[in-house]
Amino acid sequence: MDFLIEFLSYPFAKRAIVVGLLLSISAALLGVNLVLKRFSMLGDGLSHVSFGAAAVGLACGVAPLQFSIPIVIVAAFLLLRLKQNSKINGDAATAIVSSSALAVGITVASLTTGMNTDINNYMFGSILALGKSEVIIATVSSAVITLVYVLFYQKIFSCTFDEDFSTVTGVRVRRYNAIIAILTAVTVVIGMRIMGALLISSIITFPALSSMRICKHYKCTVIAAAIISVVSFLFGILLSFAFDIPAGAAVVLTNLLAFFVLSVIGRVKKI
Numbered sequence: 001m002d003f004l005i006e007f008l009s010y011p012f013a014k015r016a017i018v019v020g021l022l023l024s025i026s027a028a029l030l031g032v033n034l035v036l037k038r039f040s041m042l043g044d045g046l047s048h049v050s051f052g053a054a055a056v057g058l059a060c061g062v063a064p065l066q067f068s069i070p071i072v073i074v075a076a077f078l079l080l081r082l083k084q085n086s087k088i089n090g091d092a093a094t095a096i097v098s099s100s101a102l103a104v105g106i107t108v109a110s111l112t113t114g115m116n117t118d119i120n121n122y123m124f125g126s127i128l129a130l131g132k133s134e135v136i137i138a139t140v141s142s143a144v145i146t147l148v149y150v151l152f153y154q155k156i157f158s159c160t161f162d163e164d165f166s167t168v169t170g171v172r173v174r175r176y177n178a179i180i181a182i183l184t185a186v187t188v189v190i191g192m193r194i195m196g197a198l199l200i201s202s203i204i205t206f207p208a209l210s211s212m213r214i215c216k217h218y219k220c221t222v223i224a225a226a227i228i229s230v231v232s233f234l235f236g237i238l239l240s241f242a243f244d245i246p247a248g249a250a251v252v253l254t255n256l257l258a259f260f261v262l263s264v265i266g267r268v269k270k271i
Helices: 002-008 011-036 040-060 064-085 090-111 116-124 132-151 153-161 163-168 173-195 202-212 218-243 247-270
Strands: none
Touching: 002 011, 011 040, 011 132, 011 153, 011 173, 011 202, 011 218, 040 064, 040 090, 040 116, 040 173, 040 202, 064 090, 064 132, 064 173, 116 173, 132 153, 132 173, 153 163, 153 173, 153 218, 163 173, 173 202, 173 247, 202 218, 202 247, 218 247
16 A cells, blocks of 8 residues: 555656556557457557657647647558558558658668657657656547547447448448547547557557457457556556556566466356
């Protein structure tokens, strides 16, 4: 208890927990749909694009978060279009875009002096780097993402499981796929500060996969994913503080442990 009180006495810890909890919920909600639609690589591709955009923003003296959001949203639309209409395989298209963006970011960082520390914070994450303005942007964005998901829950559910039937019944599938892509893009950018560009996609994918080990219904899977994501984040942040390891890595390792534990529970339930 003393350890927890000490941790919460630091302002950066309070900021990280507020942003992290909201981010965990929004990422988990989107992750279920992305995994079910086989779009899980979208988050990974966008994370690399966000790093490239952040590097360019830092080099130009522009606030990286505000600079990255529109660029990553455009990249999300591009990847979605390539997946749906291109002759190039969807995963191959994602690999091309993500590796190119990562190369741009690394090149810009190497040619610009005095930004190594800042760029490392975006690549690997740092809860110490969260400023008040970034906390406000992240909090508002996460709340809007969750609200939009709840408002369009039925449409998103329909598009996730049967796009053809949804189209026949009058649902504009492309519109809701675009909404998911935009929400994912914003989630990736705001999570980059805590998790890092290289690890942010994991909190989109892991909770969804973990919840699918024990749940068979969509609503149960979504709720369980959100709970798993929140609990894993809290334990990860505490482990990060206790053992002085990067927050992003600690959260991912906690999610990995949850996945293995729930996989075992799922197997036992089937016996």
